[in-house]
Amino acid sequence: MPSFDRSDVPQAALEFVVIADTHHLVDPGMYSTKGDSVTPEIVREWSDRGDWALALTKATETELVFHVGDLAQEYPGSRFFDTGRRAAVAQFEESGLEVNFAAGNMDIGDKPDPTVPAGWVEPGYLKRWDEDFGKSFYSRTEGDTHFVVLNSQIMNTTLPEGIEQREWVEADLAAHASHRIFLFMHLPPYLVDEDEPGLGSYDVLGNPDRTWLLDLCRRYDVEALFSGHTHFQVFNRAGGTRLYTLPSTTTTRPGFYEAFNVCPPDRGWLDTTKLGFFLVRVTDDATSVHLIRTSGETHANHPAGSRILTGTTVDVPHSPAATYLRLPITNQSDGAISYPNHVRHRIRDDYPLLSCVEAGIRHVRFPIHDLDVSIQAGQLAVLRSEGVRLTATVLCPRPADIAAAARKASETDFIEVQLTNRFLPEGEDLEALAGLRETGVGVAMAPLALEDTGKVHLRSRTGFRPRELPDLDDMLSERGVYLDRAVCTVDDSGSVWNEVLAFDTRLGSVGGLDFLVPLGADDERNALAAAEALFAAATMPGCRVYLDPLQDLDRVTKVVNGLLDRLSNPRPAFHVTRVLNTVLFGNGRRPGSYKPVDPGPSLREARVRGVADHRGELWLAPDGDGTRAAEVLRHRVTGHAPVRLIDPVAGLSWVDSLPAVLDLMVSGDAGPLPIVQVGRF
Incomplete structure (x- = not known):
């Protein structure tokens, strides 16, 4: 089973996971029979990727999980919609997760727009959602943190549920104005500009409800709004509210790659490096959003070892890490x-x-x-x-x-x-x-x-x-x-x-x-x-x-x-x-917290580097020097305390006895730049 190594990040008061667009697929051949450009080779691993993403979500050991829509690939009104819905529900039940769901277009129908390629949201689809998951807009509170799940598909409609949601959320936010507030829904409010068109766009919420919603975010100082749908990360700010659009766990989508000036693989369907979900960590004075990259992995093809949970800019305030923008920060x-x-x-x-x-x-x-x-x-x-x-x-x-x-x-x-x-x-x-x-x-x-x-x-x-x-x-x-x-x-x-x-x-x-x-x-x-x-x-x-x-x-x-x-x-x-x-x-350490350690004459000419602080020592042993480094460390390190082996390229770690760690390092399974940490971690 997967696991996470949190050794070097500060303890959070609250954690929750946000996941999007798992698109469980019953029949990988559904597109090829229609002459569609989406081939079985593109879609065949979607469900397996979703399974692995849910396993990683379970491994975070957080009890709060939010899914912001599109559980299955079979859309409302399609021949296999019922089969797809049941399979998607079973996928989540088998994961052992208790999930707070937001409805997406593949779950209850598209937003009301005469140009969208599938049926609009309608009362029958809403009724089916309510039967399977409960009301499509709701909230819950954990301590001083308030979570609000909205149904973006019924915004800008005359459906009774849309009118009810509007009145309800205004009252709900007013009642919890003293809380830290997070919002969840499927459609992003916008991609680049608050005034970009909604009509004719498959990908964003239209007006007037876009403006209404963003005004609420500003009025109640909402910390973050999480959405999905695009399978492409977007980040904006509306006042103090951070607007995150999540990646999918299963596939990227063509159309968004106009943002780059090189061609993506398979027109943008198979850019698997961008797949993943968010682990959100809330502390007393900040919120950090961690991208957990799933990279198209499945239960059958994932690397061994614990995933190192790495800090964002919030978590490493004294970091010396820097970079040079020879190209502009955005295109x-x-x-x-x-x-x-x-x-x-x-x-x-x-x-x-x-x-x-x-x-x-x-x-x-x-x-x-x-x-x-x-x-x-x-x-x-x-x-x-x-x-x-x-x-x-x-x-x-x-x-x-x-x-x-x-x-x-x-x-x-x-x-x-x-x-x-x-x-x-x-x-x-x-x-x-x-x-x-x-x-x-x-x-x-x-x-x-x-x-x-x-x-x-x-x-x-x-x-x-x-x-x-x-x-x-x-x-x-x-x-x-x-x-x-x-x-x-x-x-x-x-x-x-x-x-x-x-x-x-x-x-x-x-x-x-x-x-x-x-x-x-x-x-x-x-x-x-x-x-x-x-x-x-x-x-x-x-x-x-x-x-x-x-x-x-x-x-x-x-x-x-x-x-x-x-x-x-x-x-x-x-x-x-x-x-x-x-x-x-991490954990408040800064440049100058360590002293260089002489590895001794046998390694002085090798590229083995050592640093030490009050906790212990860290040794970098590049590929080719691992065997010699292992022999030196066998004699240098005494005692029977556990040792941590780190593969910084893969972002993995192992904690074991010194002999076991050194054997793994010498084998090459810890990557080309293994690091051995001795002491407290």
């Missing part, structure tokens, strides 16, 4: 008019933003001109509201350019001044830097130098090297100028661990160091670079590690794999960052 398309829509739907790629939150990345840097582009500035502001600190970079050939950057001081947390034709700041530069700090924004500085790297043309280098920082610090001290951050370049040709540890953080006039860690075209090397960078950062007070870039650069002079590919799906370095960020910096 937005005006969309296409295609089945089942009759309007052109704007769609935005929210996955880079959501991935930063998922991995607990607390810092991003980007060109300052992104703040002049409304769509980018808006998404960066949303990212900032989710706990990510922004650094805007600006090229400064003249001191006046430093002063001019102050125009964006209120929209970012830091401004990184890049000196383009001088290595250290000069007299007027220092005055401009001091003036910039007086605006309240943090100031970072980096030289941008051209160097001969053996290529045909010179290459630019951003940041200081270890030997150059003392000169900067001495000059700043002499002039009485303080810098919040100094940007440092890390050479990717050798060991990132050694490169980072070569810097001295004991500087009098610089608050902290920002390490720029370049990624390359090799996923395995990138994963190791991310692991070594975070291990080194754990020993360096006040530092940040900018993994560069966030997304692939695949049509440029030098091809680079980022943390995400161009479909915004994670690469191995993303998962390494996500896992180690939590393991090293």
Whole structure:
């Protein structure tokens, strides 16, 4: 049975799961007999994927589960609707879960729109739902938290149930105004803009009830509204309310991939990396939403080990994890008019933003001109509201350019001044830097130098090297100028661990160091670079590690794999960052909480890295060094306490005796970057 490892996240006062669009399918051949483009190969695993998602939901051990619609693929009025409904109900009964259901279009019919491809919601379908699951709108309270389930399909109708729901929810929210409130329904209010069309759109709630509902969210300070239907994650904010549109557990849907500028597999049907559900954790002062990726897994094809529950930006406030936006934080398309829509739907790629939150990345840097582009500035502001600190970079050939950057001081947390034709700041530069700090924004500085790297043309280098920082610090001290951050370049040709540890953080006039860690075209090397960078950062007070870039650069002079590919799906370095960020910096730990550990002469030349804090030791043993590392650890570690083995690429852990853990590590079953944790965890 699956399980979760919560060792490194804070305890929650309340947890609940939100799951969407399980689409249990009775007959995988139902489409091929109609000449539909949905082949049996696409749909045959849908039900098995749903089974596994429910097993993972059960493994979270939360007693609160919400399903926001579309239990079965057979829709109301179709030949096998009754069979599909019974099979879907049986699927949930067999899971052992007690579920709070919201009705979807595949459950009771489509919203009233003359362009939708299936029958509208009607009294008979509602009656059947009530018989199977109870009333389609209701609420429940757990302590000071109030949950409201709504029926989006009867909104904007003249059905008696629609009128009743409207009156009921207004009274219910008013009666629980002092509670923390969460809402659940099937259709999302909107995808990109609050005023986007509802008529002709299969995918969103129309007006007037969209505006009415969002007004209620603002009035009663609803914490979050969860919806489904699209099988594609979307994130918006309406006032203080976070609007989450969930992925499906079974399939992605074509139509939304206009948000990307590369083609998805099978037109968007089989982008299984995006499948999953949410585990929501409520604490006294925050709510964190964790994507549990199911990735198309089933009972027959899932990896062994406990899934490490990793922290979002809420859970790792002192994380040094950072990234560089060489591409904008989002891409937005005006969309296409295609089945089942009759309007052109704007769609935005929210996955880079959501991935930063998922991995607990607390810092991003980007060109300052992104703040002049409304769509980018808006998404960066949303990212900032989710706990990510922004650094805007600006090229400064003249001191006046430093002063001019102050125009964006209120929209970012830091401004990184890049000196383009001088290595250290000069007299007027220092005055401009001091003036910039007086605006309240943090100031970072980096030289941008051209160097001969053996290529045909010179290459630019951003940041200081270890030997150059003392000169900067001495000059700043002499002039009485303080810098919040100094940007440092890390050479990717050798060991990132050694490169980072070569810097001295004991500087009098610089608050902290920002390490720029370049990624390359090799996923395995990138994963190791991310692991070594975070291990080194754990020993360096006040530092940040900018993994560069966030997304692939695949049509440029030098091809680079980022943390995400161009479909915004994670690469191995993303998962390494996500896992180690939590393991090293969860539960209030911060850079400088650890000390480097010498592995001894037999491993000094190998790429085995060790760090230690008051809890114990963590050892990184890359593939190829595992056998030697295991032999050293057998002699180094004494006692009989359990040991944790971590596979950061897969996000899995095992707790066992030292011999068992080391045998598993040597076998290769713990992935290419096994980590052994000894002590308390």
